[in-house]
Amino acid sequence: MINEILQAIIFPGVLFTIAMGFLFDWLDRKTAARMQGRIGPKITGPSGILQPLADFLKLLFKEEIIPSHADRVIFLFAPALYFLAPLLSMLFIPIIGPTPLAGFEFDLLAILFLLAYAAFVVTILSYSSASSFTTIATGRLVLQYVSYEIPLVLAIITAALYSRSLSVEGIVASQSTLWNILVMPFAFGVYIIALMAELEKPPFDIPSAKTEIVAGWLTEFSGRALSFLKLTKEVGYVFGSALAVSLFLGGGLGPEVAAVPPPVLYFVYFMVKLLLVGFLIFVLKTALARIKIGQATELFWKILTPVSLAQIAFVLVLIQGGVLVAT
Amino acid sequence: MTEDKPPRKEESAGLMKYSAENLVPFGPIHPALKEPEYFKLVLEGEKIVEVIPRIGYVHRGLEKAAESRPWVQNMYMFERTCGICSFVHSLTYGQAVEGLTIYEIPRRAKFIRTIIAELERIHSHLLWVGLMGHWAGFETLFMWVWRDREVVLDLVEAISGNRIHKSMNAFCGVRRDMPEGMEDRIVERMKFLVDRANYYKGIVDTEETMLERTEDIGRVSAETAEKLCAVGPMARYVGLRRDIRLNDPYAAYDEVPFDIVTSKEGDVHALLKLRLDEMIVAANMVSYAVKHLPEGPIRIKIPPVIPAGEHSSHSEAPRGEIFYYVKSSGGRTPDRVKSRQPTMANLPTALEILKGQTIADVPVVLTAIDPCFGCMDRMSFLDIESNRQWTWSGEELRRYGINYYFPERMKMR
Amino acid sequence: MPRRRAGAAIPEMFRTMLEKPSTRAYPYQKVELPARFRGKLDIDPERCTGCQVCAMVCPAGVITMIDIGTRKVGDKELPVKRPVFELSTCIFCGECVDNCAFKALEMTKQFELATPHKEDLTMRKALTK
Known part of the structure; x- marks a missing residue:
């Protein structure tokens, strides 16, 4: 019992997830900087690896300002509610072994629910601060959410259909011979693009476009709330990549090495894949300019939704024809 | 002073047509503007129907x-x-x-x-x-x-x-x-x-x-x-x-x-x-x-x-x-x-272009003229509604000032 | 018409990643300055005659002339003046240096002039003599 509680709190639970969030933030900043010919974080810790943590702590101690016209209750509590979403979702991802910390038979549905929950919380959060910038940001946020939600869910469903399981554990286990990405490359692509929209990374940083609407829905937040909102975005980044690894890249499965104990090996494989997916997003986000909300909606509805439907049809044909059936 | 003098407070008169919800302030302090300048954007959703500039924040004499x-x-x-x-x-x-x-x-x-x-x-x-x-x-x-x-x-x-x-x-x-x-x-x-x-x-x-x-x-x-x-x-x-x-x-x-x-x-x-x-x-x-x-x-x-x-x-x-x-x-x-300065000359064109664009285009279009508001802010007049631009001599300016603050004095003459 | 594609910058991005970063870690790594760099103003009190030309040409009003004594020319008592420099308003144009007939002024290579005390930027060097 003690062991499980420790696992949930420290490794691979909450604290590990938060640490990964900081690591992703640092990697994001460092790689983007190097690709743009800059140095990036440098001073705090070796190569500035502690910079995200330093930023987080600094914001924690800053004054918190609540706008007079804001809805105080939502404004104060919604950041905490938002913070829960990716943190909880991470518990359904198997990290140090084929069994996740809190997995159950239909946990993929729970993940889908948490995705919708996060979008909902962020919307009321944004609306509660009631300034012109956040009002526009809310509109964009909702529009972006209804745009990327369908392709994102379709991509996840494709993996679930093929693996004939609604639990992340089952989907990972079904990929021991063939990774899902080889069967459904388009679903993976759609998932990554939709994920970038969910994380508001360029080219989909429309609801928080800093040159248009200041900081978007983050505009009125300061101090603790801002530090946790920023951390939540990073943890969401980790969770999104981890889900991609579990659904399409076979989780921590890989060739066995005799000398290394299986949990360590599983963890190493998982981390390598996680960082690769993270890196893919870093590259895409650095290489693209921000598009407009209408163009984003068009992209998701007119291109990516038909693509993911076609991918589902293809997978169904494979299953019906018995050409490739997941083990 | 000539008879066709410009209307007083033309800016606020232009604003009365729009309710406050549609107005999005763009500036004077805004990440997209490296210099302080104020644009009132009148929006319909994401679309801009009117831009009302307020120049002069960096007038340095x-x-x-x-x-x-x-x-x-x-x-x-x-x-x-x-x-x-x-x-x-x-x-x-x-x-x-x-x-x-x-x-x-x-x-x-x-x-x-x-x-x-x-x-x-x-x-x-x-x-x-x-x-x-x-x-x-x-x-x-x-x-x-x-x-x-x-x-x-x-x-x-x-x-x-x-x-x-x-x-x-x-x-x-x-x-x-x-x-x-x-x-x-x-x-x-x-x-x-x-x-x-x-x-x-x-x-x-x-x-x-x-x-x-x-x-x-x-x-x-x-x-x-x-x-x-x-x-x-x-x-x-x-x-x-x-x-x-x-x-x-x-x-x-x-x-x-x-x-x-x-x-x-x-x-x-x-x-x-x-x-x-x-x-x-x-x-x-x-x-x-x-x-x-x-x-x-x-x-x-x-x-x-x-x-x-x-x-x-x-x-x-x-x-x-x-x-x-x-x-x-x-x-x-x-x-x-x-x-x-060129920014002054290009601003009417930029405002004309802005109408009908979405708010996402504002920074791009305003940047397109390569604005330099510090250069621009001089004594000059710009009537956005009729796109009329004019300058006054010192005497005209003095008379306009008197008329603005003490209209009854002008009537007496 | 060139082919439109998303991510046209990616090859160059990886090339840049392998290169040395072009930014310099400034306070830890100093930059070499060109020979003509115009930094903080400096005066050689030995050479200054108090002719006031620098004070006349200075566009920023950095230089004020202060009487430090008198001298006799013929039967007249004339004030002897020396410049005081308010470097916080200096715009580093170098006009005073160009106009100094006695080569008393020069622009050094020093440019890190930030200070918590404004008085540090008032140069009274010429008064001491």
């Missing part, structure tokens, strides 16, 4: 200050009108003052002026392309372009001793000669910049997301642009062949071969390519001028008293036409100096 300073000191003050195209301000002011004197400017000085002015054009255009990337959310382009801009700034620093405020101009000449042995370095660096400009042209032509942000944005017809007196790249991107360097050569522009670039497309994408093309032209001009630099003196020292008279001068700044007017009564200080 330069023209008035000039009247109490000696001629030479004004040279440095006008150089600080703008933090980007600083040289061309002192050049134009210098030319206007030189017009009042009898001295001939040495040919070598003219060439050096051309070199510095063109280096400044490259630096300003690179800055603009970078900002365009930044405002379209393309940080990588921004970082790369500004990295390459350092090349120009290093050259300028080696020639003049400072990166931005070169302090190179003097009346009838320049203050510093070109350093020894710089020729090869400049030519080589210019070649590098031409390569980079060609690469960036490729990027803005092929990068899908960048094209989606710039193509078909900021369209304006040649007639509208001409009617609203667009200058510089804003005139050239709709196909008007307007360039003071060509139309009324100054410095050594009649001796350095070049051709101006115009475009027919008339959108922001065309502006991007136009400015990069202009940069290539400028780089070639610098290389040519450095290779064909004539020998001779660089400066004639002139007495601090400028003969009486009035003179005006204009030149092509990176952003468009700059105009200076000076009046002297033969003293140590000017009687009047008037300067008109």
Whole structure:
């Protein structure tokens, strides 16, 4: 019992997830900087690896300002509610072994629910601060959410259909011979693009476009709330990549090495894949300019939704024809 | 005072038509504006139906200050009108003052002026392309372009001793000669910049997301642009062949071969390519001028008293036409100096373009004119609703002031 | 017409990643300045004659002349003046250096002038003599 509680709190639970969030933030900043010919974080810790943590702590101690016209209750509590979403979702991802910390038979549905929950919380959060910038940001946020939600869910469903399981554990286990990405490359692509929209990374940083609407829905937040909102975005980044690894890249499965104990090996494989997916997003986000909300909606509805439907049809044909059936 | 005096408080009258919810303030402090200027955007959803500018936040009283300073000191003050195209301000002011004197400017000085002015054009255009990337959310382009801009700034620093405020101009000449042995370095660096400009042209032509942000944005017809007196790249991107360097050569522009670039497309994408093309032209001009630099003196020292008279001068700044007017009564200080900056001339066009665009395009379109509000804020009037622009004499202004505050006094007369 | 594609900058991005970063870690890594760099103003009190030309040309009003004594020319008592520099308003144009007939002024390479005390930027060097 003690062991499980420790696992949930420290490794691979909450604290590990938060640490990964900081690591992703640092990697994001460092790689983007190097690709743009800059140095990036440098001073705090070796190569500035502690910079995200330093930023987080600094914001924690800053004054918190609540706008007079804001809805105080939502404004104060919604950041905490938002913070829960990716943190909880991470518990359904198997990290140090084929069994996740809190997995159950239909946990993929729970993940889908948490995705919708996060979008909902962020919307009321944004609306509660009631300034012109956040009002526009809310509109964009909702529009972006209804745009990327369908392709994102379709991509996840494709993996679930093929693996004939609604639990992340089952989907990972079904990929021991063939990774899902080889069967459904388009679903993976759609998932990554939709994920970038969910994380508001360029080219989909429309609801928080800093040159248009200041900081978007983050505009009125300061101090603790801002530090946790920023951390939540990073943890969401980790969770999104981890889900991609579990659904399409076979989780921590890989060739066995005799000398290394299986949990360590599983963890190493998982981390390598996680960082690769993270890196893919870093590259895409650095290489693209921000598009407009209408163009984003068009992209998701007119291109990516038909693509993911076609991918589902293809997978169904494979299953019906018995050409490739997941083990 | 004439009968057709403008309506009082026209700005607030224009605002009454719209409810507060539709108004989104853009500025005066806004991440997309590097200088304080205020635009009230009237929105319908994401679409802009009206833009109401409120200019004057960085009015510094330069023209008035000039009247109490000696001629030479004004040279440095006008150089600080703008933090980007600083040289061309002192050049134009210098030319206007030189017009009042009898001295001939040495040919070598003219060439050096051309070199510095063109280096400044490259630096300003690179800055603009970078900002365009930044405002379209393309940080990588921004970082790369500004990295390459350092090349120009290093050259300028080696020639003049400072990166931005070169302090190179003097009346009838320049203050510093070109350093020894710089020729090869400049030519080589210019070649590098031409390569980079060609690469960036490729990027803005092929990068899908960048094209989606710039193509078909900021369209304006040649007639509208001409009617609203667009200058510089804003005139050239709709196909008007307007360039003071060509139309009324100054410095050594009649001796350095070049051709101006115009475009027919008339959108922001065309502006991007136009400015990069202009940069290539400028780089070639610098290389040519450095290779064909004539020998001779660089400066004639002139007495601090400028003969009486009035003179005006204009030149092509990176952003468009700059105009200076000076009046002297033969003293140590000017009687009047008037300067008109390209941003002022281009703002009506930009506001016209903004109507009908979405809010996501505001930074892009406002940037498209390469605004420099610090340059722009002078005493001048702009009526947005009728697109009428006018200036008043001192007497008219005084009467307007009395009428504004004490209308009953005017009625009594 | 070139082919439109998303991610046209990616090859160049990886090339840049392998290169040395072009930014310099400034306070830890100093930059070399060009020969003509115009930094903080400096005066050689030995050479200054108090002729006031620098004060007349300075566009920023950095230089004020202060009487430090008198001298006799013929049967007249004339004030002896020396400049005081308010460097916080200096715009580094170098006009005073150009106009100094006695080569008493020069622009050094020093440019890190930030200070918590404004008085540090008032140069009274010429008064001491």
